[in-house]
Amino acid sequence: MTVAPASNKIPATLIPGDGIGPEIVAATMKVLDALGAPFDWDVQQGGMAGVEAAGDPLPKATLDSIRRTGLALKGPLSTPLGGGYRSATVRMREEFQLYANLRPAKTLTPGGRYEDIDLILVRENLEGLYVGFEHYIPIGSDPHAVAVSSGVNTREGSRRIVRYAFEHAVKLGRKKVTLVHKANVLKALTGIFLEAGREVAKEYEGRVACDDRIVDACAMQLVLNPYQFDVIVTTNLFGDILSDLIAGLVGGLGAAPGANIGDKAALFEAVHGSAPDIAGKGLANPTAILLAAAMMLDHVGLQNHATALRKGIDTVLNVDKVRTGDLGGTASTDSYAAALAQKVASYRA
Structure with a gap:
């Protein structure tokens, strides 16, 4: 398939997050750049990175950015223990009235x-x-x-x-x-x-x-x-439980993207945790946040880009057999992203 180049930049907030977040977000940026996705990213902090930068898991600058762009992609955020901190993700949902949590689950690799x-x-x-x-x-x-x-x-x-x-x-x-x-x-x-x-x-x-x-x-x-x-x-509690159950049908949270949608803003995310035990080791699988980015492309009307990204993921995983360790392969986060970037770049006009 061919993806036509897009000229107008779309303002969007990027929150790398904690633990493996910066790694999988960097991998996603590499792939989106190769795809020609026209986002103008405003990088902000959240979670523990937000506490370190501004003393708050959800700094005012991050909220102001989302308020301006109405669109955000985020990696996993950790909630500090103690101190009365609430989940930054929950706070964002409340702040921007993101009433709909969308969690698709689709088989990525056969044999499960x-x-x-x-x-x-x-x-x-x-x-x-x-x-x-x-x-x-x-x-x-x-x-x-x-x-x-x-x-x-x-x-x-x-x-x-x-x-x-x-x-x-x-x-x-x-x-x-x-x-x-x-x-x-x-x-x-x-x-x-x-x-x-x-x-x-x-x-x-x-x-x-x-x-x-x-x-x-x-x-x-x-x-x-x-x-x-x-x-x-x-409803909220039942949806929280059943969405993870459904993710288990397709291999776990590593294959589970999520979107939080409201009338004035939308937040797209990898729903898995920050996995600090493997941070910095090149072991993280960025597929969930890549699929969240595909949902984000759909949301802003770039269906051709979204389709190309999903096709690229399917081809790299199931034809080229480039997979991270959690999917039975040997690829690192970077080598998986590089293979996918090369694949999606071939779809561009």
């Missing part, structure tokens, strides 16, 4: 437990039990005798995330959306999500089918027969 997996999970990002309304009740001499947590789901928030899932399904030609809930027990908290989801589903009758599953049954059925699912949409 499952073949030809192609699923999308859409997770509500701002509500549910992750709102963090928690407190302790003291009893006697124990100040933490009872822990209480409250979840919040709104009808409008539920409608918004389900509608996003259906619109995404329509855009990609998907056939079915599954609403995942626990309305048999959490009748109010997830019942409102199921009720709102069914209302939205009626708007798409004849275009996209809809069914629903209780979350525990969904988890079992994903392991027994994942092919019955297409697009899954669910």
Whole structure:
């Protein structure tokens, strides 16, 4: 395929992150440059690097950059232990109202437990039990005798995330959306999500089918027969758990990109951790953040570039057999990136 050169630069924030983050981000930049992706990067810090640079895992300069560009790509961020620090990623989701967490999972290399997996999970990002309304009740001499947590789901928030899932399904030609809930027990908290989801589903009758599953049954059925699912949409906590389960169907988080989408900003990321134990050793696999970059290209309307990047990854992994150690190969982070850069450069006009 041929990728035509693009002339207009697109402002975007780049957050290398911690641990293996700078390595996999550097590899991604090498590949995107070879592809001719027209981003004008503003490099900012987050996580431990943000603490070292500005005393905050999410410095004001980083927030200001994302506010200006409305677009960000980030490596994994570590949350400092103690000191009352909250996850920088969660803070970014809240700050920019990134309500939709998009987690596709697709088989990259054959020979695993499952073949030809192609699923999308859409997770509500701002509500549910992750709102963090928690407190302790003291009893006697124990100040933490009872822990209480409250979840919040709104009808409008539920409608918004389900509608996003259906619109995404329509855009990609998907056939079915599954609403995942626990309305048999959490009748109010997830019942409102199921009720709102069914209302939205009626708007798409004849275009996209809809069914629903209780979350525990969904988890079992994903392991027994994942092919019955297409697009899954669910609440915050359930989405956090099921997205990692789905990543396990395709080999783990090293193959799992993610996107956090709002009305005014979008953040694309590798969802795995910072892996400080292998940082600087050239062992890290950059595939997840490369796939996140492909999602970012789709988001800004550069579908030809995104398709070329995904095709390049498939060819390098499965035809050229250039793979990092976690995929059974011997390539370093840099040599894998170099092979992919060479491949995608051949697609350019």
